Amino acid sequence: MLVAIAVSFVSWGPSPALGDAYSRVFINGTPVPVFFNDGDSFRVFGGEYRGSQCRLAGFNTLESFGPGHQWGDWHPYELYINAKMATYNGRRGTWHCTTDGSTDxxxxxxxxxxxxxxxQIRRGYAHAYQADDTPSPPAYLRAQQDAIRHRRGMWAHGVPDYLMTSIHSADEDPSREWHYNRLISVRDGHSESMQHRETYEECSWVCNDEIRVDLPRVREAARQLRADPELAPLLAEWANLHLVEFVSRFHRVGELPEYLQGPARPLVEQRVRQMQAAGQLGETRTERGSCMLHVPFERRYGRDRAECLRGHGDWGHGESH
Known part of the structure; x- marks a missing residue:
């Protein structure tokens, strides 16, 4: 028995590093050993995809290279610890994944x-994440709403409308006219790009100024859409939070989500525009949302890592973009 176990373990291949432990993940039904680099990626050490680095789609954990996120009353180092907790949570479980071999x-x-x-999402160690303007799976959004409601993990000290997950300085590619920072909706997980032409200094904080709505009024408007006899059958496939997103986005930026198509789209726009003109949606306001620390990739790791990533990091509430 002991020999069989030893042979089975050795067949999985060498450990990624002395003292590190494998986790078991079923990939397309086959159990294989993996090592979690962080909470949303791992390297496979057995089976068909042995040696592959994998990105786990549909959710995102915070950056783990250092204290690089901030929002609400959080100190960046606290959110860095949250990212590390996501890694440990991934390592100690047994999970089930599928893939068709496509890559990012x-x-x-x-x-x-x-x-x-x-x-990961229910514990507040991750958030729902889509790479385009489509909503996350309902199960992911329910888990996220549960985490927010109970202030778990990353939601304990503030809930922005959007999380900034990547930033790109203009000097990364001077040939491009526009550059972008990625923002992920906390409500439905869709992705937006914050277009800019700015060059960011190393260790500078980049923050998103959010246009926020009067949420009680927007929710009431969403209820009116749901109760509209003409719209009700056309909106049956959408959850209430999607209807809130329809109203909120139109009130903020004058457009509906791309994923709302078909005969419902012009009718929703007509109804929301009428409510907006009648003053039913209330006023919007601008507030600082989530922030991210700009550090070039080559300065994130090793002996030459940026000074602001050492120790507890640098959050002086000073100048930011």
Missing amino acids: TYGRILMICPDLAVD
């Missing part, structure tokens, strides 16, 4: 791991 822009195999995603 960095060449990583994309994996869909619903049980891991829901667990």
Whole structure:
């Protein structure tokens, strides 16, 4: 028995580092050993995808290279600890993933791991994440709303409307006219790009100024859409939070989500425009949302890592973009 166990373990291949432990993940039904680099990625050490670095799609954990996020009453170092907790949570479970072998822009195999995603999100170690203007799966959004309601993990000291997940300084590619920072909706997980032409200094904080709505009034408007006899059958496939997103986005920026198509789209726009003109949606206001620390990739790791990533980091509430 002991020999069989030893042989089975050795067949999984060498450990990624002395003292590190494998986790078991079923990939397309086959159990394989993996090592979690952080809470939303791992390297496979057995089976068909042995040696592959994998990105787990549909959710996102915070950056773990240092204290690089801030919003609400959080200190960046506290959110850095949250990112580390996501890594440990991934390592101590057994998860189930599927893939068709497709890759992301960095060449990583994309994996869909619903049980891991829901667990990370429900604990507040991750947030729902889509790379385009489509909503996250309902199970992910329910888990996120539960985490927010109970102020778990990253939601304990503030809930912005959007989380900034990547920033790009203009000097990264001077040939481009516009550059972008990625923002992820906390309500439905869709992705937006904050277009800019700014060059960010190393260790500077980049913050998103959010246009916020009068949420009670927007929710009431969403209820009116749901109760509208003409619209009700056309909106049956959408959850209440999607209807809130329809009203909120139109009131903020004058457009509806791309994922709302078909005969419902012009009718929703007509109704919301009428409510807006009648003053039913209330006023909007601008507030600082989430912030992210700009550090070039080559300065994030090793002996030459930026000074602001050392120790507890640098959050002086000073100048930011």
